[in-house]
Amino acid sequence: MKALVYVGLKPGVLDPQGRAIARSLNDLGFDEVTGAFQGKVIELNLSGDDKDHAKARVTEMCEKLLANTVIESYRIEIED
Amino acid sequence: MKALVYVGLKPGVLDPQGRAIARSLNDLGFDEVTGAFQGKVIELNLSGDDKDHAKARVTEMCEKLLANTVIESYRIEIED
Amino acid sequence: MKTAVITFPASNCNRDAAMALEKVTGRPAQMIWHRETEIPSDIDFVVLPGGFSYGDYLRCGAIASRSPIVKDLVAKAEKGLPIAGFCNGFQVLTESGLLPGALLRNKQLNFVCRPQKLTIENGNTRYTSQYAGLKEVIFPIAHHDGNYYADDATLNQLEKEGRVVFRYAGNPNGSARDIAGIVNEGGNVFGMMPHPERAIDPVHGGTDGLGLFKSIIESI
């Protein structure tokens, strides 16, 4: 099984990397870009095949390590 | 419109970050994790409403700035 | 007086911290490997050193903060053990929840290494009492992720309780309210991005860091 964990800064937390990306894109002539946000995807290979169980475990992983909930929120997708 | 750009290391390129994450998860008792890979997601807010055009433009952004095509590959999703 | 420095994989200011402690206490500091599960009960002061624990992978300090030794550290912090984290050590302290907030990527995005002027905001803490009214010090900074963030409520509380110990005079990294160093409610756990341990010898270009170590050692 595979889990995809998307981790991004919470709204309201300044994202200097995202801002720099938007600015550089504008400077490169991509005027249509009105904002950019940078987040992480963590792909996990998991043994086992119980998707619900996996989801619960990955949630625990997020709370314990993968995300810092002071500044970040996360979203999990489980794939086969 | 919104574009999501996923950027990850090409297969075969060393991913030290992913390795450290997998190890740490194992240490925390998540034995089911057999591998981890870390990538980036960049979310772009775009003006305009032509999706095909947007896709072409975002591809150009990836080649010029968002991905380092020497070691990274990317995937683009356009949303409304 | 016994002091200790915790070493994580790729801590790299552990020796610097130990030298500073030895200079101030006259005794070598004990080095504790992160895999240990207990801080010896006779240790009076613990430093979490700077560096790039676990390569700064995932988030700075995140993986280190889940090390076995940190569990015991958290327990002892609650009982009042003085603990200071500098640079990466500060990141480990916020990641482990011993100090509020988080450290984000520097606003300018680049690593920055320079002598940095700081104002002493609270000269009455266990980490500043020996500065005897001095208002400004210079410590080197050297970091990529030193941009202090906390929500407004937390920041207001820190300020109200006098827990903002140092502020940057000329913000080098985008930190909220120019915050450079803070203490916990109990006043025993302290964290800052600058490196006082690199300002203890004239060779370093200044000795302003000594006051910080003297303060905490004096208070024990």
Place this chain on the structure above:
Amino acid sequence: MAKKKSEITPEIVAEHGLTPEEYEIILDRVGREPNLTELGIFSVMWSEHCSYKSSRRHLGKFLTKGKRVIQGPGENAGVIDIDDGDAIIFKMESHNHPSYIEPYQGAATGVGGIMRDVFTMGARPIALMNALRFGEPDHWKTRQLVKGVVAGIGGYGNCVGVPTVGGETNFHKGYNGNILVNAMCVGLADADNVFYSAAKGVGNPIFYVGSKTGRDGIHGATMASAEFDDDSEEKRPTVQVGDPFTEKLLIEACLELMATDAIIAIQDMGAAGLTSSSIEMADKGGVGIQLNLDKVPQREPNMTAYEMMLSESQERMLMVIKPGKEKLAYEIFEKWELDVALIGKTTDTGRLVLKHNRKKVCDIPIAPLADDAPNLDRPYVIPAGQPVLSHSEVWETQDYNDALVRIMSHPNIASKRWIWEQYDRHVMADTVDSSQSGGDAAIVRIHGKNKAVAITTDCTPRYCYADPYEGGKQCVAETWRNLTAVGADPIAITDCLNFGNPERPDIMGQFVGCIEGMNEACRAFAYPVVSGNVSLYNETNGVAIPPTPAVGGVGLIPDLEHFATLKGAQEGDTLVLIGETEGWLGASIYLSVINSREEGAPPPVDLEVEKRNGDYVRSLIRGRRVHAVHDCSDGGLAVTACEMAFGSNIGMQLSRSNDIPTHAWLFGEDQGRYLLAVEEHSVNPVISTAHSKGIPAQVVGKVGGNRIIADGAFDVTLEGLREKHEAWLPALMNKTDA
């Protein structure tokens, strides 16, 4: 049965960079047709990068011995004795081609590689330096390259926790298609616990430790020896990625094991990875080696023997362990969370035997890989020197304020703060603060002692281009002068010889000329070469880089109570210039910035005068006769005075002491000179003692105020000039492409 069709076609031989004649030798030495793996091994061992085939005979000319030399060229790095049982181990290496293709990773892995060369020998790395050359600032690629290279150097060194204490950065159109990234590492070891690479003894276990082997960098060594063309983009996937975290663990683990007596031989896996490390160890130890490739930690499935042997995955070491110490080795490496495996043993066959999937996939004699490596005598023509330019052939500016500002904010003179503030310069807490960032040489204290090493890198490619022999001399002399200027005894050098295509006689002539000039300086100063590296084929579409023999010099400050930097000048001090000023403007910064001309003979270096002047300056520093010292180099007296003013944060006033034309007086680049800030009461003794030794010395100005003034020429504020000096690089880097 029909004869098996030949697997190795002439095309395959050519793709491996081997000539038909070289292939004939291989057929003879192996005694049959080699398989692809064996051919690959010969090809990397005989590549320019590993065999030094174009350069070997010329490198042999260098002075390599001296009373402090413990180990000269031939090992991973050079070793010098700095008394009290301490040894300094250092080397410089290029990572030019990879850095052009992927600047961040190319530069990062360059730093990683040079550190491994140093800690392989038992030293803890204590300082990093970097010598960088980029194309024109407004060339479309330059900014991206600067950004990536600087981030890569900082990213790696900062993480490992070794201070990057100095270096140099030049911009010139000659590097538009080939940047140079040269990294130097200095380490500290116990003089009686230095480790070498000779795998002596039969039946000893061979350990692999560090990161897993992947497919990265395959053919890196041959790429580093190939000229670029417009298809170079195709070669991209071979770029390696560095992991400074693992490097840090490797350093600590190796040093921990080295503190026991478990290691017989140790060698990092650098260019040509497992191939060159195993073969060098076996060849030096006079033994054979047998490896089971199934045991090699692998990152990807289905790797072939060919791929494993040629992979350039980073952060890997190979070592021969004493029998019985296997358990200890495992324990230490596992503690540091590194991959470790026993992959083979030394044998008495003199052959390299590889097994993979239970089959023998390689069985070749080791000696020919080293002994029969091509040693070419390429034809060369040393270019004729350029004519000497007289003062009147160089246009004199009518506006010296403007000229000064233009020179102080010129790419090659402007502040490089934007770069060095991204490097952690103090980690390890032994960097002498006042020595770095713009100083002549960085000073790093020997941990726990009151002595220090001084380190500098220098090269003036425009001089080397104008006259390789004089330029070569000057590079070595400038490092010697920079070490002297901080009060150190210069001890030895490392070098990184960056040139174009050696198959062209004019390029080969630059190479030979530079080496001969360097060597003459080394002999004059008893200042040997103890390690180095050669990077050839720095050429794109037939355009070669300017000849760039970067030199890294190391000196000793026996007592940290006695050193100098350019930062100590004080109000009321007198400026004294040591050395003769004729006003040499050929090949100068003034000529290039103000006249837009790059021509003329470079300033000659009189090695005897250089030595005499330097020894005197050092004695003044040791006798505490001076507040600040700065050597005169690029841009002459004016630039030297401005830099001292910035460093000391105080104004300077230069006054005429001769009657040469103003531009030559202020901007001439005569060699062997030092500017001193001297306390008033010491001025007479300093000058009269100099004169008694036949050393030119004269008062050239005063320290004080907040302006920088030269009589009859310029008059600007210190702050205004500093602003221009500081602004150039940030402005360049913050600009974005239109």
